[in-house]
Amino acid sequence: MYETPNINTKDEVKKSVVEKRVQRAVAATSISYQHRDSPLKLNETIDKIVMEVENYMGGGSDMQHRDALDVVQEFSYELSKMSGKCLDIGSGPGDITKDMLLPMLGENAEIVGADVSQAMVNYARKNYCDSKRLSYMVLNIETSELPADQIGKYDNALSFYCLHWCNDLRRAFENIYKLLRPNGKALTMFIGRHGGFNAYTELQQVPKYRSYLQDAHLYVPYFQRRLCTDIRGSLREMLADIGFEILHCSTREKSYKYSQQSLKDHILAINPFLKRIPEDMKSDFINHLVYKVINKNALIPFKKNVNDHVILRYDLLIAYVQKPLLTV
Numbered sequence: 001m002y003e004t005p006n007i008n009t010k011d012e013v014k015k016s017v018v019e020k021r022v023q024r025a026v027a028a029t030s031i032s033y034q035h036r037d038s039p040l041k042l043n044e045t046i047d048k049i050v051m052e053v054e055n056y057m058g059g060g061s062d063m064q065h066r067d068a069l070d071v072v073q074e075f076s077y078e079l080s081k082m083s084g085k086c087l088d089i090g091s092g093p094g095d096i097t098k099d100m101l102l103p104m105l106g107e108n109a110e111i112v113g114a115d116v117s118q119a120m121v122n123y124a125r126k127n128y129c130d131s132k133r134l135s136y137m138v139l140n141i142e143t144s145e146l147p148a149d150q151i152g153k154y155d156n157a158l159s160f161y162c163l164h165w166c167n168d169l170r171r172a173f174e175n176i177y178k179l180l181r182p183n184g185k186a187l188t189m190f191i192g193r194h195g196g197f198n199a200y201t202e203l204q205q206v207p208k209y210r211s212y213l214q215d216a217h218l219y220v221p222y223f224q225r226r227l228c229t230d231i232r233g234s235l236r237e238m239l240a241d242i243g244f245e246i247l248h249c250s251t252r253e254k255s256y257k258y259s260q261q262s263l264k265d266h267i268l269a270i271n272p273f274l275k276r277i278p279e280d281m282k283s284d285f286i287n288h289l290v291y292k293v294i295n296k297n298a299l300i301p302f303k304k305n306v307n308d309h310v311i312l313r314y315d316l317l318i319a320y321v322q323k324p325l326l327t328v
């Protein structure tokens with residue numbers, strides 16, 4: 001028998017998530033060694049995504065957790081109405097899937113967490129899977145060929161902080177459309193624009209890093225890479241063109257305050273290039289990247305004191321859409 005998580009209020013959700021994250025961050029160290037000692041066979045996409053579980057859980061994902069919580073709170077009514085099979089795309093380590101999303105859905109809902117990274121799926125299965133209403137699988141949401149047995153299987157889809165990783169955002173949304181049943185709904189939140197990504201393309205110009213960052217532009221979020229000024233309008237157009245009914249589509253101007261250390265942790269957690277950089281260049285590379293990110297994007301820069309904070313701003317895109325009942 002499974003136990004329904006005993007979480008009803010938003011504050012309880014928040015407290016539970018924070019407490020559990022601290023426990024998991026401590027446990028994460030052992031996972032990192034397992035992962036390094038027995039490296040997974042990398043397929044083409046997994047090779048591209050090099051977000052390390054241990055970095056992400058070890059303090060590098062606070063911004064993502066805050067923003068996910070904001071959306072979960074704002075859409076709590078819509079989430080509570082979700083029942084049946086729900087896909088969480090880019091479920092990562094699984095903590096948000098289990099502790100933040102599952103308790104907010106209707107009692108009859110179950111979640112399948114999906115991630116392109118086998119390491120993330122392994123971690124989620126091991127640490128965040130003690131409910132019959134929850135399972136995990138490897139799935140690339142950008143794939144040109146969805147597994148046939150997944151098509152039309154889901155009543156709802158959720159995706160937080162994942163879709164900006166997709167080079168082909170349109171294909172990702174087309175796949176979400178295919179995965180949903182008629183009338184199925186999807187709530188997605190991802191980065192529309194963050195100046196920090198320009199630091200990648202700038203470091204691409206530095207001769208000693210060039211060979212490691214040749215594809216740096218592909219990691220700049222879809223609409224930012226295309227220099228769209230109206231990212232919300234562009235997303236709306238894309239979603240409508242695919243066939244979705246748009247229930248909500250907005251941009252949110254956000255900012256986040258970092259200490260020197262927390263900024264470094266964050267950059268380490270989401271850095272797709274670090275694995276490629278030789279050991280003896282890593283520290284220099286990270287410092288260079290941090291400098292570029294601050295130099296280009298800080299709303300309020302660091303001053304001389306190491307205890308100072310920096311504030312970075314960015315734009316999130318939120319879309320809540322529905323696949324129509326009658327599709328042509």
Ligand SMILES: C[S@@+](CC[C@H](N)C(=O)[O-])C[C@H]1O[C@@H](n2cnc3c(N)ncnc32)[C@H](O)[C@@H]1O
Binds near residue numbers: 051096115117142166
């Ligand atoms: C920043 S984590 C977000 C985890 C969690 N949803 C959260 O809000 O904290 C992004 C996750 O998306 C996954 N991801 C990136 N590209 C993907 C793709 N094409 N298909 C599925 N998952 C993908 C990454 O492997 C990573 O685990």
